[in-house]
Amino acid sequence: MKLSSExxxxxxxxxxxxxxxVFQLLxxxxxxxxxxxxxxxxxxxxPLASVNQEESMEDDFxxxxxxxxxxxxxxxxxxxxxxxxxxxxxxxxxYAQLTKVIEExxxxxxxxxxxxxxxxxxxxxxxxKYRYTVQAIERVSGKILPDGSVKxxxxxxxxxxxxxxx
Amino acid sequence: MPKFAKKKSSEILEGDLTxxxxxxxxxxxxxxxxxxxxxxxxxxxxxLPSSVLAIPPETRPDYQIILNLEPGGSVKxxxxxxxxxxxxxxxxxxxxxxxxxxxxSNPGDIAVVIRSHQDTPTGLVQRLISKCQDSELxxxxxxVKNQ
Numbered sequence: 203m204k205l206s207s208e209x210x211x212x213x214x215x216x217x218x219x220x221x222x223x224v225f226q227l228l229x230x231x232x233x234x235x236x237x238x239x240x241x242x243x244x245x246x247x248x249p250l251a252s253v254n255q256e257e258s259m260e261d262d263f264x265x266x267x268x269x270x271x272x273x274x275x276x277x278x279x280x281x282x283x284x285x286x287x288x289x290x291x292x293x294x295x296x297y298a299q300l301t302k303v304i305e306e307x308x309x310x311x312x313x314x315x316x317x318x319x320x321x322x323x324x325x326x327x328x329x330x331k332y333r334y335t336v337q338a339i340e341r342v343s344g345k346i347l348p349d350g351s352v353k354x355x356x357x358x359x360x361x362x363x364x365x366x367x368x
Numbered sequence: 369m370p371k372f373a374k375k376k377s378s379e380i381l382e383g384d385l386t387x388x389x390x391x392x393x394x395x396x397x398x399x400x401x402x403x404x405x406x407x408x409x410x411x412x413x414x415x416l417p418s419s420v421l422a423i424p425p426e427t428r429p430d431y432q433i434i435l436n437l438e439p440g441g442s443v444k445x446x447x448x449x450x451x452x453x454x455x456x457x458x459x460x461x462x463x464x465x466x467x468x469x470x471x472x473s474n475p476g477d478i479a480v481v482i483r484s485h486q487d488t489p490t491g492l493v494q495r496l497i498s499k500c501q502d503s504e505l506x507x508x509x510x511x512v513k514n515q
Contacts, residue, residue: 217385224392231399238404242422243481243509248497277489328491333417335490336512340419352421361494 244339246359264358265320267307269300271338273327279334301341304355321358410483411436411444417486418513425509429479431467433460433505437484441492453496460503475504483511 267285274280281291284303290296308320322342326335344354414436435456436444443450450456464475472478480500484493497508 217389221385221389221392224389224396227396228392228399231396231403234403235399236404240424240514241416241511242419242424242514243511244419244422246497246508246510248501248506248508271490277487326490326494328489328494330490331486332484332488332490332493333486335493336417336419336486336510339510340421344421346420361497363494363498 244336244343244359246361248361267304267320267322267342267356268325268362269322269338269342270325271327271330271335273330273334277329277331277334279330279338282338297337297341300338301345301355304342305345308355319358320356321360322356323360323362325362410434411438411447414438414444414483414485415487416483416511416513418515420515422512422514424514430477431470431472432479432481433463434481434483434511435496437482437488437492437496439485439488441488443496453492453499456496456499457503460500460505464503464505476506478505479507479509480505481509481511 270283270286272280272283279293279296281289282296282300283289284300285307288299288303290299292299304322324335324338339359342356342359344352347353434445438444441451441453443453443456445456445459450459464478467473467475467478480497482493482496484496493510500508
């Protein structure tokens with residue numbers, strides 16, 4: 203049997219069509235790409251009234267800290283009142299003072315019994331701008347320590363129902 | 369008269385396209401992984417309040433409803449604007465039925481994510497929560513921009 207001595211032919215694929223499609227895909231993804239800022243959540247538990255009663259009995263009445271946020275003109279925060287016995291109205295320090303009072307109250311309770319966790323109930327003026335509310339929620343949720351770590355304070359946050367006044 | 373050099377037969381110049389194709393495929397893979405088709409849920413015109421302590425959600429809940437609340441009280445849900453909070457009732461019922469079909473039978477297990485503009489009066493946020501509670505929704509997250 204005689205073998206062919208000719209060198210094998212080089213097979214060449216036409217890449218043009220594939221490159222065209224690939225570039226179209228690339229352009230599509232580049233055009234639709236959008237840089238989105240990171241978002242986070244504050245969890246608020248708002249159980250229904252009947253469920254709330256059952257849970258309260260199970261939880262052996264958790265300690266509740268009442269925080270009132272009062273609004274001034276144009277929905278700007280005017281004062282923060284904690285448990286009707288501490289009022290802060292200096293806009294530069296009121297949030298820091300709120301954190302301090304919450305810390306003191308938690309420290310005063312020592313180690314809470316199992317299932318008896320402290321919660322904060324916010325009573326917020328309906329016209330108060332949402333940004334001030336979030337700032338207050340942030341300040342009772344925790345604080346950033348000098349080393350950059352986060353000290354958690356309150357986990358359970360509730361709103362007093364002021365929805366009818368808006 | 370100058371004598372022109374005899375024209376040589378033209379050769380097809382072929383560069384090596386392999387690195388370019390490699391890079392292009394890598395770019396496509398990169399953009400494909402980062403593309404987010406759920407943009408319709410979040411209204412970009414809403415300026416969220418910012419916080420350093422808000423926790424980015426680690427796991428996606430079994431079923432979630434994202435409500436975008438504007439300062440005037442209109443709610444944007446899945447790209448459609450509902451002019452008043454009171455008009456959200458039928459949408460909530462529809463979503464509860466939809467969650468039920470997907471195996472979330474208890475409305476209390478549906479996660480309601482509220483994306484409210486930072487200048488919205490808090491009373492409107494509370495009214496929206498109250499409206500959700502009328503439909504037995506109980507689990508709420510207030511979404512903020514993470515600094």
